[in-house]
Amino acid sequence: MKRLLLLLLSLQVLAACNKVLDKKPTDFVEPGNYYNSESELNLALAATYDVLGNEYLYCSSLWYQLGICTDEAFYAYSSNSYSAPMFYQYDYTNVYIMGLWQQSYIGIERANLLIANINKAKMDEGKRQAILGEALFLRAFYHFLLVSNYGNVPLKLTPSADVNSVNVPATPAKEVYEKILADMKEAEGKVRTITDIGNSSRVSRTAIQGIIARVCLNMAGYPILDQSKYAEALHWTQEVMKSNEHALRTTYGATTNSAYSQIFINQSQDIYDTKECIWEADFNTNGNNTSYWEMGKLGTMNLGCNNFDTGFAGGNIKTTIKLYNLYGAGDLRRDWVIAPFYFSSSSATTAVRTNYTASNIIGREAGKWRRYYELSSPPKQQYVNGTNFPILRFADVLLMLAEADNEVNNGPTAAAYDAINQVRRRAYGLPLADVSAVADLPASLSKDQFKQAIMDERARELCFEGLRKSDLIRWGVFTQVMSAMVTEINNSNASATNKSRWITGYFTAASSPRYLLLPVPSLEINVNKALTQNPGW
Template sequence: MKKSFLPKTLGLLLGLSCLSSCKDFLNTLPESTIAPQTYYKTEAQLTAALMAVYSEMGNSDESTYSRFLSLEAPSANDEQLLRSNAAVAVSAYNFDPSYANLVNCWTDLYEGINRANALLENIDKSQASAAAKEQIRAEALFLRAYYYFILVGYWGDVPLKLSSTTSAQNVNISRTPAADVYAQIINDMTSAEAVLKNNTDWGNTGRISKTAAAGMLARVNLHAAGRLGDASKYTAARTWALKVMNSGLHALSSDYSQIFKNESADIYDLKECLWEVEFNGNGVGNVYREIERFGSTLGIPNNNETVGFMQGQYVATGVQFQRYGTGDLRRDWNIAPFTYTGQDATKAQIPYAATYVWGRYIAKWRRQYQTIAFAKNFGPTNWPLLRYSDVLLMFAEADNEVNGGPTTDSYLALNQVRRRGYGLPINTVSTVADTRAGQSKADFLTTLKDERARELAFEGLRKLDLLRWGTFLTVMKGMVPIITAQAPSASNSGIGYYGRAATLVPYNNVSQRDLLWPIPSTEISLNKSMTQNTGW
């Protein structure tokens, strides 16, 4: 029979033997045939169950961060778009509630929640040490909250289910107001943060750590402040960001591009990178199937598979390219400054003309830095969920809100990010990189918004930022006259541009209903208590 998100838990433990999300943490596989009544006894079994919760972040069906949540879901916006826009896609704003990627994302997120609930309900049955149980409990609690954070961000009011499903009968659960969902997220993340270890204890960025939880709490509170219209949340956001900054555990990498080279090469930067979705292998003979596809979907097109196939499906907008100032090194790392002759990375690079600003390929992750054998579509590049520069920018934003304008601390946090972007010492005043002093609260927020776009370009944050600032539709519709006036009318697909008509598609299509995604049609048909979002 067909199932909604609710009755999937009974199959959870039966699938554990093929799941692993933190490749450097779990090296052994659990039993192949297990049941909830007899499982959860040892620390190894609890760990395996926890890894099954993590696993939904990098699900091999590409419905979460392997490709959908990293690329399609946060597009199109004013920084990036799918270059063709000929097919049905979330990024083209021409989909409906039955769209498969949407249905699968919803299902996988609730599967992760169900797995977390089952683990939380059974953890005290274990013979593991109290310390081990509390650590695993904290991680499961945080992950459940994080999955709800994705759900409430894209869908708004969603069913808040805090117990696992043990029967296929009770599938009629109504939606919970977003304010209550945010409250539960903050409560659970706060409880988890008090227990979690630092990432120096893990030696990797795949498991959630104390400072990563604090940084995510800053993000959640900023989103709650904007989406709920609750200005009191800015104080909490500032407090959580400051806690990360004062921990002494994190700092900006001196080389911006090295962050993303490391993510492809499986090198952990514990100071800059607080939390990442870990991917493993290339899908060839790999039992875990924790592989990503965003690396081959992005990039400067290359058809020579021996050096890393890349499709170049997503491109930067001219608006994004023009945001970078002269001397900002981030521009030519994030946005390709060249193409390859014959789309072959072993041949000569063809530099873009300086006047060509629309449709350049996104090049933030480049497969040449992967250190394993290349497979055409799949790779091991980690996806960034939280970086220290984001923490600094969140602090600057919250500090500006709390104090009614930018303080010395606001400027310092923002300018450190900017100085690194220009390749300058972050603690030295710079007339080149530093933002203008004496700004009003509104002006500083505008500066901050642009800086987030420059620093965090293509990391899946821009669209949700625009939504929490309440400017999404204004910005999207504002792209139409810009594209009409600036973007060339003719296509030049050889260098990434499919023409003005293709570029305009998402911006013409987007409407009020796109402030939230539709509840998947499968859920509407099976859950009789479910209502649909407006406009769908």
């Protein structure tokens, strides 16, 4: 895939062995001797992007370990071991709690080094400003991942000058958010358009506009509750619309798949569609790639099968009855995101599909990304692949526009209805511009009714894309929803063993408000004496 020259070695400090502590290291590049050419700036930028694909970010953690247990899906594992983030069984010593924190600050440090040295190289000024814009945005985005997950965090805006200066206090979350917005807004005027870039692995102007809208919606909701940010979110989604760079696809040439399912097939086949997918975390697998950590895992934890042709995968992501029932009759998305079959047996080269019975809903597996669509050459590898992760899709922008419009105008305007109905019409396989009695929302919905419609539509359209937990938290309904899931599972026709296993995460998350934030990792608390632990941890 068009990964951004995944080179991060030049800027990493490598640990030296004791026997050579008195020698000058030969495998370390001093920052003062780097950033001297356009090529070196681009390599430094590639290193900054590279963190997105880390195990603790979009390779796995943000949508799986730390994001799977919501009203969309839950983690189903056959053993009796529940010591996993997917069951909300973690504390401040957990490796995934530490990993997200640590890797985000690694990304921030790389961005800070690049920003601090941006003017050293002799090069075209427009290209320099584009690199600066991407670095500013990525620094802000990594801060966004931190503040939205941990709350108050240290705001890091300069490169580390002294490894002994570790006592850095946390900045109040609202101040971190405001700096995030300032950096993103500055970056938006510097970067290139997605048409100019030609793919969605680099940050474009509309990608920044859409992510600014996401940041604003987070600020408008819990815990910041700055409702003035709804108007800003509306503005930035409108900017995406004005660009005319993006649109929902309703057809994909001669394909027999639905336009919706084709989005995710494309991501598994190294096909960029910049109309649909505005920004993706890019992963790489090819015959020459021997780096396990350059591969992703999207699609390898559902539709379990031990088969070369289909693709080795574990069937651990089970969908909820609630999600299944949210889809109306004729909604083409349901039987794509929730697989209507399972692999009942397999051999080395073939797999047998068996359809679920009508009463078996809660046991079904997520199917948004399906390994059997991956290209068979190079050979598929076990539990890793090159499927890109969609950080921002155009459908998300439309739904954010509708949500912000509803809040700003104390009820939905025609623009809000048009935005959400485009998403719904495509879901039913209908032309986007045609009024539909089947797909369109009822007219004259109240503000609260329309908000509920948005909440449900985001689940239908964006499930398994790592957004649901943060949505539920900002809407202020996380604990309520998690509690309702305990009741749903207990009232289902699942076995008694599965009921007790599957409610573990929901029961835990509903039992305490501390799960609205992740704990500050133990290593940080132990080293940085200026930090305090989050409530309840």
